[in-house]
Amino acid sequence: MNIEQLTLAELQQGLKDKRFSSLELTQSYLARIKDFDATINSFITVTDELALTAAKLADEQLAKGNTSPLTGIPLAHKDIFCTDGVKTSCASKMLDNFIAPYNATVIEKLNQQHSVMLGKTNMDEFAMGSSNENSFYGACKNPWEVSCVPGGSSGGSAAAVAAGFAPAATGTDTGGSIRQPAAFCGLTGLKPTYGVVSRYGMVAYASSLDQGGVITKNAEDAAIFLNAIAGFDAKDSTSVEKANEDYTRLLSASLQGKVIGLPEEYFSDQVDSAISQSIEAAKKVLEQQGVTFKSVNLKTTEQAISAYYIIAPSEASANLQRYDGVRYGYRCDNPKDLEDMFVRSRTEAFGEEVQRRILIGTYALSAGFYDAYYRKAQKIRRLIKEDFENAFAVCDFILAPTTPTPAFKIGANTKDPVAMYLEDIFTISVNLAGLPALSLPCGFKGNLPIGMQLIGKPFSEAELLQAAHQFQQATDWHTKTPVLTKA
Amino acid sequence: MSVQIDEIRKVAKLAKLSIDESQVSDVCDGFNQILGLVDKMQQCDTDNIKPLANPHDAKQRLRADEVTATNERDKLMQVAPETEDGLFLVPKVID
Numbered sequence: 001m002n003i004e005q006l007t008l009a010e011l012q013q014g015l016k017d018k019r020f021s022s023l024e025l026t027q028s029y030l031a032r033i034k035d036f037d038a039t040i041n042s043f044i045t046v047t048d049e050l051a052l053t054a055a056k057l058a059d060e061q062l063a064k065g066n067t068s069p070l071t072g073i074p075l076a077h078k079d080i081f082c083t084d085g086v087k088t089s090c091a092s093k094m095l096d097n098f099i100a101p102y103n104a105t106v107i108e109k110l111n112q113q114h115s116v117m118l119g120k121t122n123m124d125e126f127a128m129g130s131s132n133e134n135s136f137y138g139a140c141k142n143p144w145e146v147s148c149v150p151g152g153s154s155g156g157s158a159a160a161v162a163a164g165f166a167p168a169a170t171g172t173d174t175g176g177s178i179r180q181p182a183a184f185c186g187l188t189g190l191k192p193t194y195g196v197v198s199r200y201g202m203v204a205y206a207s208s209l210d211q212g213g214v215i216t217k218n219a220e221d222a223a224i225f226l227n228a229i230a231g232f233d234a235k236d237s238t239s240v241e242k243a244n245e246d247y248t249r250l251l252s253a254s255l256q257g258k259v260i261g262l263p264e265e266y267f268s269d270q271v272d273s274a275i276s277q278s279i280e281a282a283k284k285v286l287e288q289q290g291v292t293f294k295s296v297n298l299k300t301t302e303q304a305i306s307a308y309y310i311i312a313p314s315e316a317s318a319n320l321q322r323y324d325g326v327r328y329g330y331r332c333d334n335p336k337d338l339e340d341m342f343v344r345s346r347t348e349a350f351g352e353e354v355q356r357r358i359l360i361g362t363y364a365l366s367a368g369f370y371d372a373y374y375r376k377a378q379k380i381r382r383l384i385k386e387d388f389e390n391a392f393a394v395c396d397f398i399l400a401p402t403t404p405t406p407a408f409k410i411g412a413n414t415k416d417p418v419a420m421y422l423e424d425i426f427t428i429s430v431n432l433a434g435l436p437a438l439s440l441p442c443g444f445k446g447n448l449p450i451g452m453q454l455i456g457k458p459f460s461e462a463e464l465l466q467a468a469h470q471f472q473q474a475t476d477w478h479t480k481t482p483v484l485t486k487a
Numbered sequence: 488m489s490v491q492i493d494e495i496r497k498v499a500k501l502a503k504l505s506i507d508e509s510q511v512s513d514v515c516d517g518f519n520q521i522l523g524l525v526d527k528m529q530q531c532d533t534d535n536i537k538p539l540a541n542p543h544d545a546k547q548r549l550r551a552d553e554v555t556a557t558n559e560r561d562k563l564m565q566v567a568p569e570t571e572d573g574l575f576l577v578p579k580v581i582d
Contacts, residue, residue, distance in 0.1 A: 097566075098566055099565075099566055101559065101562045101563050101565065101566060102559075194541075194542045194543065195543060195545070208540060208541055208542070234550065237547060237548050238541065238545065240543065240545075241548075300531065302527060302530075303527055303528055303530060303531045305524065305527075306524055306525045306526070306527040306528045307528055309521060309524060309525055310525055310528070317502060321503075324503070325568060326567070326568070326575050326577055327566075327567050327575055328566040328567055328568075329568075330568075331568035331569070335578050336578065337578050337579070337580075338577055338578050338580055339503075340578070341577065341578055342503045343503050343504065343505050344505070346502075346503050346504055347504050347505045350504070355504055356514075356517060356518070356521075358502050358504065359495070359498050359499060359502055359504065359514070359518060360518065360521055362498050362501050362502040363490070363494075363498045363518075366498065366501060372488075373525070373528075375538055376528050376529075376533060377528060378538030378539050378540060379531075379533035379536040379537070379538050379539070380528055380531050380533060381538070381539040382536050382537060382538065382539035383531065383533070383536060385539060385542065417517055417520065417521065418520050418521060418523075418524050421521075421524065432542070433542055434541075434542020434543060435542075458542075458543070
């Protein structure tokens with residue numbers, strides 16, 4: 001059994017046909033993690049004992065015929081989702097000792113369906129980063145080329161799926177943190193519309209941008225996985241009150257007559273030529289499926305990154321003020337007074353990038369600067385949303401590169417935060433506008449995967465997944481897997 | 488806009504962070520690089536544009552004022568650095 005090749009859909013079928021049990025599956029993934037993750041470093045915590053217990057329970061449910069789509073299927077979760085009784089670190093020294101006392105709604109839903117948690121994946125600390133290098137637990141490596149980053153912040157989730165340690169994984173996306181690692185690792189990554197997946201129990205970075213989603217081998221799996229975690233949640237005040245829908249419902253529908261917008265601002269010289277060529281080839285495939293293309297403008301693209309680096313750090317500085325060494329998380333040794341405890345706990349336990357963003361956010365929100373920064377950024381945010389609305393008046397969805405370049409070398413951007421921020425140029429506008437978007441594989445540059453991005457109208461996940469699935473029926477980029485070597 | 492070292496110290500104080508003296512000038516340079524990126528916002532004319540806080544322009548949803556949570560004080564306090572008799576312990580504030 002080559003488990004590293006199997007999709008969620010194939011695993012479902014295999015469990016149903018009793019070709020393997022959940023326990024056998026779980027043992028196979030755990031063995032693979034043990035064999036290869038010393039090199040990749042995609043997991044912060046492997047919950048092997050819990051996984052084996054959950055798998056046995058899932059097998060009992062399967063035997064009784066009490067099955068949900070993900071019953072018995074092993075999954076990995078970004079270490080940003082609270083898991084009752086299991087360390088939830090957010091890849092920070094601040095939460096290295098934090099055993100979550102409750103489950104995030106996403107985890108709760110998956111537990112109710114008797115899916116099996118294999119462990120918690122590596123990430124950039126508090127989801128701040130585009131390379132997974134900002135982790136207290138060390139950088140995660142790209143399984144396609146271990147000298148390269150897997151992307152971030154959900155780098156561990158993407159690396160784990162690419163390496164075949166799990167068939168699918170949860171992620172979160174504040175400015176591209178699902179789509180960019182999915183692109184770098186040759187996977188399908190879906191960031192749903194803001195409010196579709198509950199944020200309850202998902203450690204907050206920038207609350208008006210954060211959205212949970214999935215990283216999978218293909219679009220069909222993304223639809224299956226999204227079905228399991230989406231839906232209104234009264235525990236999240238920004239959860240959207242909407243009837244549940246079946247995200248797989250349009251997968252097999254034809255794309256005939258669809259119009260795809262191509263934003264001029266996203267096809268600039270800064271895009272690596274291998275990426276431009278792959279997207280050109282992808283357009284031909286889509287054209288054969290009956291799609292037509294139309295040029296559109298997203299004129300606020302360049303300012304979006306500026307607005308993002310005010311809004312996200314501002315919200316982060318507010319969200320991260322809770323880490324004070326009082327109720328949970330790291331406390332410094334022998335504080336001499338309350339102030340010393342606050343300052344030393346935070347300074348000793350937050351990493352460099354987190355401190356940088358807290359400082360920027362604190363500055364932007366401080367007296368006298370609010371209008372020039374935060375308010376200005378929020379106004380630009382509305383312009384960005386309007387840009388998309390205007391574009392969607394003439395097209396069904398938008399096609400763009402996910403990233404300007406394929407995965408870069410570990411260490412290449414660590415000395416220059418602004419260069420790192422510019423990696424997110426094609427992904428952040430989507431978060432500011434709250435739209436759904438997915439990245440899917442469309443080629444390679446040498447051994448490194450290339451991703452392209454489809455952006456949709458609010459709540460158009462089913463249509464995006466349809467387009468991605470149809471593309472994947474005509475191409476095989478998403479079926480490629482890297483060859484791993486033992487450490 | 489750019490900031491001087493004194494301002495960085497002030498911001499750090501507000502954020503309850505301390506910056507080592509040997510690093511303060513590097514932190515200040517990095518900070519100013521980011522402000523340079525952020526200053527591109529000024530290229531956008533935003534007169535008469537309403538700020539957007541929530542992507543769906545959603546209003547804060549309120550729930551009925553009823554007790555729904557169960558008392559989990561003991562469980563929640565297990566992860567606290569220091570507690571005593573159901574209270575969080577911190578360094579002495581008043582002599």
